[in-house]
Each structure stands twice: as structure tokens, then as C-alpha cells.
Amino acid sequence: MSDTTERIKCLIIGSGPAGYTAAIYASRADLKPVLYTGMEPGGQLTTTTEVDNFPGYPEGIDGPKMMMDLQQQAERFGTQVRIGMVTEVELSKEVGGIHRACVDNATWVEAETIIISTGATAKYLGLPSEQRLRGGGVSACAVCDGFFYKGQDVAIVGGGDTAAEEATYLANICNKVTMLVRKDYMRASKAMQHRVNNTKNLEVRYNTEAEEILGDQVVEGLRMVNNQTGEKEEIKITGFFVAIGHKPNTDIFKGQLDMDDTGYLITKGKSTKTNIPGVFASGDVQDKEYRQAVTAAGTGCMAALDAERYLAEKDSHMEEANAEEKLNA
Numbered sequence: 001m002s003d004t005t006e007r008i009k010c011l012i013i014g015s016g017p018a019g020y021t022a023a024i025y026a027s028r029a030d031l032k033p034v035l036y037t038g039m040e041p042g043g044q045l046t047t048t049t050e051v052d053n054f055p056g057y058p059e060g061i062d063g064p065k066m067m068m069d070l071q072q073q074a075e076r077f078g079t080q081v082r083i084g085m086v087t088e089v090e091l092s093k094e095v096g097g098i099h100r101a102c103v104d105n106a107t108w109v110e111a112e113t114i115i116i117s118t119g120a121t122a123k124y125l126g127l128p129s130e131q132r133l134r135g136g137g138v139s140a141c142a143v144c145d146g147f148f149y150k151g152q153d154v155a156i157v158g159g160g161d162t163a164a165e166e167a168t169y170l171a172n173i174c175n176k177v178t179m180l181v182r183k184d185y186m187r188a189s190k191a192m193q194h195r196v197n198n199t200k201n202l203e204v205r206y207n208t209e210a211e212e213i214l215g216d217q218v219v220e221g222l223r224m225v226n227n228q229t230g231e232k233e234e235i236k237i238t239g240f241f242v243a244i245g246h247k248p249n250t251d252i253f254k255g256q257l258d259m260d261d262t263g264y265l266i267t268k269g270k271s272t273k274t275n276i277p278g279v280f281a282s283g284d285v286q287d288k289e290y291r292q293a294v295t296a297a298g299t300g301c302m303a304a305l306d307a308e309r310y311l312a313e314k315d316s317h318m319e320e321a322n323a324e325e326k327l328n329a
Helices: 017-028 043-047 063-076 128-132 142-149 161-173 190-197 293-328
Strands: 006-013 034-036 080-082 086-090 099-103 107-116 120-122 153-157 176-181 202-206 208-214 221-226 232-236 239-242 246-248 279-281
Touching (some): 006 293, 017 034, 063 080, 142 153, 153 232
Parallel strands (some): 176 202
Antiparallel strands (some): 086 099, 099 107, 208 221
16 A cells, blocks of 8 residues: 555544544544544434434423533544545454555545444335435334323334334333234234234234325324225324335445344444454444434443553563564563
């Protein structure tokens, strides 16, 4: 590589709660981190109108404002936040090796450590009305947003364990939950199906799909269609939840980092370490269980601490090797 290639101690890929928290800790540890925001600066929370369950905000906070607060806090300690997307990586398998990352298919940077916080993208149905009303009653996280629909009628789409769990969660706080299952059976485990079937205010509609979400500025209703009979029906709802899965943003790491069948990065034990030395994963990119801002922030902290310890151990080994070399000279 030419002498013009930038070399940094810590590269952070992604700018959600995990990325910014990692940046706060890494910069305070004098790792001089450089963070690339990705295509969606601030991550999924920038599409959320209000965050009501993150500690420290008793009155709640607007999602984009919260991400701006985290960014400013990271920058205050010296993090360089750059607009750009990492489009390719070349990861060294050697302990102490230098990793390479290409930004926007144009500029390469070298990093001693990399913290991956690229998150996961919720899968949506693809309805124009669904996209138009995101933030106005359409949500892909019942645990995040269900509270705002307390005592109201809502609908949820999905037939797996996540959908079943979120449907029963909503049923505890909402007046009525209508669950739309595309097939004539649920993919959820038998235990989860029993929970659904034993919840009185939860109605399951099999062979049913959402045709259109009704409302101009906010969700006001739902038009459903039976995919066997073609029969259509409209119901009044104020919230529409999508629980058909998430796709982790890990495509550029395939073939280099260990991941599960759905693409989530696999970390070692309770750490954020990946199978590559000096590369760490935090947030929703490695967490398909909780997917909350606060848990993402926690793993961002862990990743920065893991990176700091990795660099300290590497420097210590280098010092020992140099000392031994001098003795043998």
C-alpha cells in the first residue's frame, strides 16, 4: 500500500446506539476512533418518532434527537464521525494484523481494530401505505412502540415465534390484537401457539394478508384479504406492527466472519470478539434476541473495551518481543 493510505487504531462501522456508544468508550480510551455512519446515519432509531424506554430520558425523546445527542457526545471525546459507507473489507487473520476497509467503493483505510455496528434491517411487506405511515402507526418493534397504543386496537403481521411473542405482548396492553398469518398454520413453536390461542383479546386470522393500511397521516384502519377466498374486510386500528423478521447488514463480511444461517455475526462467549483477531461485533448485527437500543448500547461499550484490551495485549507482546530481541543481539 502507498504511504497515503490512512492508518487508524479503531474503525467503527455503523452509527446506531451500538456504534456511537463504542465511539464514546473508544475515544475516552484514546483509541482515536473513526466512525463511518453508513447509509442511514443514526440507524433504525432515526425512523422512530419517540423513544420512551431508553434510560435517562424520563419524558421520552425523539429518535433522531437521541442519535444526535449520542453523536455529539462521541465527538466531544474526539471521535471523527464521517459520512460514508464501508463497501468492502479485507480482514487479517493474524493477531496484530492490519485490516483494510473500502469506503464508498473508492477510498481504502487501514485499521488495527474494527468494531462492526451495522445493525439489522427490519423486513417490511412492501406496501406503499406501509412505507408512507412508518412513524405514524406502522412499526417493526412492538416492544419499542407498543406502549403508545395502550388500550387501543392494533394488528400484527407474522407467524413465527417473534410475531407470536410480540402479539401476546401487545395483548397485555392493547384492547384487541388482530394477528394476520399468511398461511393456514403458524411457524411458531407449539408453546408460543398455545400462548397465542389462550389469549382472549388476540384474534388470529389465517390465510390472511394485509392489502392496504388505511389513513392519511396516521394509521386509522386496515384492509385485509383472505388469500384463499379473495374476501376482503376492513377493521379499525391505530397501530400496525410488522414481525416478519430482520436481515442483519452483514453481506460485506460473508466468507470472512463466522455467522449463523440468517447472517447474524457470531461472537465468542459473553464477549464481542468475532473469529478474526481485532474485529468485534456489537448491536443488532450480532443480537437477534433482544434488538433494543439499550442492549445495543451495552454491547457497543463491550466492543470498545474488548478493542482496548486487544490493543494493550498486542502492544505488550510487541514490547516483550523487542526486549527479547535486544537481549539476543
